[in-house]
Amino acid sequence: MNIVVLVKQVPDTWSERTLRPADNTLDRDAADAVINELDEYAIEEGLRLTEAHGGEVTIVSMGPEKAAEAIRKALSMGADKAVHLSDAALRGSDGLVSSAVLANVIGRSPFDLVILGSESTDARMGTLAAMLAERLGVPQMSFASKVDVDGSKITIHRQADYGYDTVEATLPAVVSVVEKINEPRYPSFKGIMAAKKKPVETLTLADIGFDPAQAGLAASPTEVVSFANRPPRQAGTIVADEGDGGTKAAEFLAARKFI
Amino acid sequence: MAEILVLAEHDGETVKKVTTELLTLARAHGEPAVVWTGAGAEGAKARLAEFGAAKVYVADSSDYDDYLVAPKAELLAKLVTEKSPAAVLVAATSEGREIAGRLAVKTGSGVLTDVTGLADGMVAEQSIFGGAITVQSKVRTGTPIIAVRPNAVSPEPASGAASIEAVSADITDAAKTAKVTGRVVAERGERPELTEASIVVSGGRGLGSGEHFALIEQLADSLGAAVGASRAATDAGWYPHQFQVGQTGKTVSPQLYMAIGISGAIQHRAGMQTSKTIMVVNKDPEAPIFELADFGVVGDLFKVVPQLIEEIGKRSEG
Numbered sequence: 001m002n003i004v005v006l007v008k009q010v011p012d013t014w015s016e017r018t019l020r021p022a023d024n025t026l027d028r029d030a031a032d033a034v035i036n037e038l039d040e041y042a043i044e045e046g047l048r049l050t051e052a053h054g055g056e057v058t059i060v061s062m063g064p065e066k067a068a069e070a071i072r073k074a075l076s077m078g079a080d081k082a083v084h085l086s087d088a089a090l091r092g093s094d095g096l097v098s099s100a101v102l103a104n105v106i107g108r109s110p111f112d113l114v115i116l117g118s119e120s121t122d123a124r125m126g127t128l129a130a131m132l133a134e135r136l137g138v139p140q141m142s143f144a145s146k147v148d149v150d151g152s153k154i155t156i157h158r159q160a161d162y163g164y165d166t167v168e169a170t171l172p173a174v175v176s177v178v179e180k181i182n183e184p185r186y187p188s189f190k191g192i193m194a195a196k197k198k199p200v201e202t203l204t205l206a207d208i209g210f211d212p213a214q215a216g217l218a219a220s221p222t223e224v225v226s227f228a229n230r231p232p233r234q235a236g237t238i239v240a241d242e243g244d245g246g247t248k249a250a251e252f253l254a255a256r257k258f259i
Numbered sequence: 260m261a262e263i264l265v266l267a268e269h270d271g272e273t274v275k276k277v278t279t280e281l282l283t284l285a286r287a288h289g290e291p292a293v294v295w296t297g298a299g300a301e302g303a304k305a306r307l308a309e310f311g312a313a314k315v316y317v318a319d320s321s322d323y324d325d326y327l328v329a330p331k332a333e334l335l336a337k338l339v340t341e342k343s344p345a346a347v348l349v350a351a352t353s354e355g356r357e358i359a360g361r362l363a364v365k366t367g368s369g370v371l372t373d374v375t376g377l378a379d380g381m382v383a384e385q386s387i388f389g390g391a392i393t394v395q396s397k398v399r400t401g402t403p404i405i406a407v408r409p410n411a412v413s414p415e416p417a418s419g420a421a422s423i424e425a426v427s428a429d430i431t432d433a434a435k436t437a438k439v440t441g442r443v444v445a446e447r448g449e450r451p452e453l454t455e456a457s458i459v460v461s462g463g464r465g466l467g468s469g470e471h472f473a474l475i476e477q478l479a480d481s482l483g484a485a486v487g488a489s490r491a492a493t494d495a496g497w498y499p500h501q502f503q504v505g506q507t508g509k510t511v512s513p514q515l516y517m518a519i520g521i522s523g524a525i526q527h528r529a530g531m532q533t534s535k536t537i538m539v540v541n542k543d544p545e546a547p548i549f550e551l552a553d554f555g556v557v558g559d560l561f562k563v564v565p566q567l568i569e570e571i572g573k574r575s576e577g
Contacts, residue, residue, distance in 0.1 A: 013506050013525055017388040024394070037507060096363050096370060118353075121506055122388075125372045126353065127360030130328060134364040139436035140327055143353055145500070155440075158327070159501055160353070161452055166441035167327055173437075179507055180493075180500040221369030221400030225382060227392050233551055236537075240544075241558025246566025249538065250574065252554040256536060258458065258482065258515050259574050 001055035001149070004106055005046040005079065006116040006128075008036045009063050009070040013121050024224035025092045025217060026122065028064065035070040038117025040077070040184035041177050045147060046115050047078045048182065053149060055112070056080040060105055062090060062098060068200070075195035076187035082198070087205045092217025095123065099131035101215060104208050107136060111172055113154075118143050118176040129176035139169035142176040261345035263289040264338060265312070266331070266358065268350050271299045274306045276455050277350040279414035281407055282310040284377055286417060289345045292316060293421070294338060296323035296331055300423055308421035310414060315421050320428035322435060328354060329434035332361035338426065339366050339402050346381055351406035352454070359406045368401025373510070375411035375533075389506060389529025409454045410512050445499060453502060456485035458515045459534075461504055462497075463489035463527070465520020465541060465560055469497035474564055475519060481571045487511065487531075489521045505530035520560045523548025540564060 011017045011031035020027045046057040059074045059082035061067050071082045085105055093101065106114055114136070119126040133140030139154075141147075145164060146157040152171045157164040159178050187195070205212045213219060239248050253259045263285040268275040278293070285291035292314040293307050300317040307315055316338060323330050335347060335358065347362065349355040351373045363370035376384035381403050383396050398404070453459065460482065462475035472488070479486045488498035490505050504511055506529040516534035521527055523539075523546055531537070532551055539548050539555040540563050549555045556563050 013389070013529065017391065019392065019394070094369070095360070099360075099364065124387075124510075125360070125370075126356045127363075127370065127372060130332075130357035130360035131364050134329070134332070134361040137433065140329065140357070140361075141437055142327070142357060157443075158439075161454070161501060163443045163445035163501070165439050166443070167437050168440050169437045178500070179503075221363075221367070222371055222396055222398050225395045225397055227387075227394040230386070230391055230393055233532075233537075233553075236549075236551075236553040236555060238544075238549055238552065238555040238557060241556050241563050243562075244566075245540070245556040245558040245563040246568075247570050249540070249554065249556055249563065249567045250570030252538065253515075253571070254574060256515075258536075259571050 001050060001053050001112040002110060003046045003050060003055060003057045004060050004111050004114045005039070005042050005057055005074065006102065006114065007039045007043070007059050007061040007070050007074050008120050009033050009061070009067040010036045010120050010122040017122070019224065019227050023092065023217060024227055033066055033069065035073050036117055036120045038119065038177070038179065041179055041181055042115045042117050043074050043077050043079060044182045044184040045177055049113070049147070049149060058083065060102065061085070062102060062105070071200060072195055073187065075198045076192045077185055078191055080198065082200045084200055084202045085208070086202060087212065087215070089205055089212035089216050092220065093215055094220035094222045095125050095127055096131065097215055097220050099128055099135060101210055103132055103135035104210050105203070106132070108208065113172060114174045116176050118178050129174050133174040136174065139173040141167060141169055141173050144175050144177050145180040147175060147181070261289045262292045262342055264335065264342070264344045264347045265291050265293050266335065266347070266349045266355070267293050267295045267303070268352065268355070269295070269299060269303060271297060272302055274303045276414065277409040279310045280409065280412040281348045281350065282307070282312055283414050284407060284412050285348055286311045288377060288381065291419070292342070292344070294318070294335060296334065297321060304421050304423060308419050309416050311417035311419040312421040313419050315423045316426045317423055318426050318428040320430065322428070322430050325439055326435045327437040327439060328357045328361060329436070330430045331358045332365060333430060333434045335362050336365040344402060346403040346405055349406050351408045356406050359404045363404050366401050368404050369398030370404040370406070371396050371398060372406040374405050374407045377405065386533055389525065390532040408510070408512065450479060451483070451485045453485045453487055453504070453509050454511055457513050458482050458484035459487050459504070459511050459513045460484045460517045460519065461487035461489060461521060462492055462519050463521030464491040466492065466497065472498050478517070478519070478564055478568050481568050489527045518548050519564060521548055522546045523551065
C-alpha cells in the first residue's frame with residue numbers, strides 16, 4: 001500500500017502562543033515548535049498498516065524550513081520518505097488554501113490512503129480531511145478510532161458523541177484519526193539514526209505548478225481582522241475543607257442559582 | 260432581507276438545542292431558512308417557527324444519514340447557488356465542521372469554525388489557543404460559511420412562519436462513497452450531550468480508578484449535568500474517550516463547569532476555560548486549575564463530593 005501521512009509542525013500547547021500584530025498571523029517565533037500531537041497517531045496507524053499489508057509510508061508536510069524537524073521525527077518513527085513543501089509565498093494560508101496546495105502535492109503520485117490527525121492543536125478546525133476528500137474525489141473516512149483494510153475495502157469506526165458509526169468504503173480514501181486509535185511508538189535509537197539517511201524531497205510552489213498568487217495570506221478567503229488577549233479571570237473564593245467543604249460548595253451553587 | 264441558511268441538527272424527530280442557537284444568531288443578520296435533511300421536518304416545524312425560522316427547505320432522503328458528510332455538503336452547495344444566501348450557518352460539531360469544509364471547497368468560499376458570536380458585517384468572534392486569545396475574523400471571498408460553537412449563543416424565541424418547501428434530494432453517486440453500515444450507541448443514561456449541556460461535571464486523575472467515576476456520574480445526575488473527563492482519565496481507560504474535555508478532546512463552555520480531581524494542565528484548560536462559572540475540588544492547593552476557579556475547595560474529593568451530593572439532594576427536596 002502507498003500511504004501518505006500528513007504532518008504539521010505547530011506551536012507547542014505548553015508554550016505561550018500568540019499572533020503577530022503586523023498581520024494577525026501565527027507568530028511562529030514566539031513558541032516552541034513541535035509535531036502536531038494527533039499526527040503521531042496518524043503516523044503510527046500508517047506504519048501498522050504497512051507492517052500488516054506491505055507498502056510504504058510517505059510523509060507530506062507543508063511549512064517553513066523549520067518544519068523539517070517534525071518531518072525528521074516522523075521518519076525516525078519509521079516512515080520511509082518525505083516530501084516537504086516549503087515556500088515563502090505560503091505564509092498565512094488559511095485552511096481552504098492549504099487544502100488546495102496539499103491536494104496538489106498528494107495528487108502527484110498514486111496513493112491508497114491519505115492519513116492525518118483529526119485536527120491540529122493550533123488552528124483546531126477539524127476540516128482538512130473533508131476538504132481533501134472533496135478535492136481528491138475519494139471517500140472521506142474521518143474521526144476514525146479503528147481502521148481495517150481488507151483488499152480494496154476499508155472499514156472504520158467513526159467516533160461520535162453517542163458512541164461510534166461503522167463506515168465502509170473502497171480505496172483510495174482519506175482517513176483522519178482520533179487519539180483512541182493506537183499508542184504511537186517512540187523513535188528508537190536505530191530509527192533516529194536511520195532517519196538521517198531517508199530521502200526528503202523539498203519542493204516549492206513552482207515545482208508543483210501552483211500559482212503563488214493563489215497561496216498565502218492575500219489569497220486566503222478568510223482573514224483575522226483583529227485579536228486581543230482574553231482578560232484574566234477574576235480571582236475566585238478558595239476554601240480549605242474542614243468537614244464542611246461540600247456544604248460550602250452547595251451554598252455557592254445555590255447563591256449562583258444552579259440549585 | 261437576504262436569506263441565511265441554517266443547517267438543522269436533529270435526530271429525525273427533535274431539533275437539537277444548537278439549531279435554536281443558530282436561528283437566534285441568524286435572525287440578527289437576515290431571514291433564517293432552515294435546511295432539513297431526511298425525515299421529521301413536519302414534526303419539528305413548530306419548534307423551528309418558535310425560534311424565528313421563515314422557511315424550512317426539506318430534502319427528504321435517508322441517504323443523508325446513510326453516507327458521511329458529502330451528501331449534506333452537496334445539498335447546501337446547490338442551495339447556495341439557487342438562493343444566494345448571505346451566509347450559511349452550521350453547528351461546529353465534528354460533522355458540522357466537515358460539512359462546512361466540503362461546502363467551502365465546492366463554493367470557493369471562506370469558512371470560519373468554532374465561532375462564538377457574529378457582529379455587523381458578518382464579523383465573527385473566535386476564541387483560539389485554548390481561550391487565551393479572542394479574534395475577530397471575516398470571510399472576504401464567496402458566501403460566508405460559519406460553524407458556530409454549541410452553547411456560545413443563548414437561544415431566544417421569536418416567531419416565524421417556518422413554511423415548509425420541499426427541495427430536490429437527488430444526490431450524485433460521487434457523494435455516496437463512505438457508507439454508514441452500523442451504529443453503536445454507548446450507554447450514557449439520560450444525560451445531556453457534553454457540548455450542549457449547561458452544566459458539565461468532569462473527573463480526573465484524582466479519582467484513582469474507573470469505578471470511582473460513579474461518584475462523578477452521581478454528582479452530574481443530581482444537577483442534570485453531562486459528564487466529562489480529563490485526558491489522564493481517558494488515557495487510563497477510566498472513562499470513554501469521547502467524553503474527554505481538552506486540547507485533544509471536546510471544547511465546552513457551559514454555564515457551570517465542575518473540575519473534580521483535575522490538576523488543570525494546559526491540555527485540559529484549553530477545553531474548558533471559556534466556561535462561565537468554574538468550580539474546583541482538588542486536594543492539592545497548588546493545582547493550576549484553582550487559578551480558573553470561581554469557587555474552589557481544597558480537600559479530599561471522596562469526602563467533599565458525597566457531602567455536596569447530599570446537600571444538593573436536601574435543597575432540591577426543600
